[in-house]
Amino acid sequence: MSTVADRNDDFKALGVQVLSVSVDSVFVHKVWNDTELSKMIGKDVPFPMLSDQDGSVGRLYGIYDEDAGVETRGRFIIDPDGIVQGFEVLTPPVGRNVNETLRQIQAFQLVRETKGGEVTPAGWKPGRKTLKPGPHLVGNVWKEWTVDLARED
Amino acid sequence: MAEEIQVGCQRPAVHDSQAEVPGTDDAGIQEAVKESRSSMIKVGKPAPEFSLPAYVDGKFGKVSLSDYKGQWVSLCFYPGDFTFV
Known part of the structure; x- marks a missing residue:
């Protein structure tokens, strides 16, 4: 998430609101921001960090891992009409490529325009x-x- | 300590995926129940609405997907705070 937070201005420039979600409580989100993420990116996390403690939203999106009790790395691009244009789901050990997310958003925006x-x-x-x-x-x-x-x- | 757990990129499993659905020994039902627990959403279809507690700008609040209607949203799930990747 640190990379997404670091690149938030690039998302903002495209008019994209980032929302992060995990099963951690909002208290843990705060402490993670304060003790680690803010030190990695030199500022506070610039987007809402959502807490899905019972995994119900993760289940709705099909990325909740019942065995581990966590959410897998699912990233969903949602357009201004609330339509899912694309998603990518990775197992926990492999991180996302933010450049690819931005590229896909730019492509979806061009098609929409x-x-x-x-x-x-x-x-x-x-x-x-x-x-x-x-x-x-x-x-x-x-x-x-x-x-x-x-x-x- | 009975068993040391290796530190990975998510919390250790709390359930066994091979565990059976209680109350039946029908393999078809076992599979169907597991399947129905989690169904993948589809591209080109509406994103399911939700409302969740959030930490934002130093405050605790509530955030709904519908708050961002009219904007592009990148919704990022991840395995947990303090994981390494």
Whole structure:
């Protein structure tokens, strides 16, 4: 969570509200912020830290681990209409890639702004070529887009 | 100490996933009950609404998903405070 907190300004710039959730109490959230996270990021955690102590919200989202009694690393991108656009779930030992989350949000935002008039091919980043779906594109993606564009970082 | 528990990235398990659902020995029911305990949500569908206690800006309060209607939200679950990753 420290990385997400550190990059909160990047989320804010895209108009994204971050919410973190675990089964810890709000008291533990405070102490974690005070004793560790604030020292890692040089400020207090800039978003609400939610407490789902009985795991009920985690169950709603399908990421509650009944055996361990904790929530797995589930990250959900929710659009302004409250629709889930994407999610990623990882087991606890592997951390998320915040850059990838931001990239996906930028892609979903572009699709939303163009009302689906533009879509983002694999590996798309802001500034890279999008595709405009339509009858003309059927069977012709190879003329418009090449796989090496997805290979580049 | 009877058994030392290795410190990992989450709290040690409190249940055994192989544990049986009480009251039946039907394998199909066992599986169905386990399945129904947790169903994955779907992309393109509404995010389930919730309201939870939260620590925010040095205060304790309540936060609902609907508070952020009209905004993009990145909802991040994680295994627990003071875990390492």
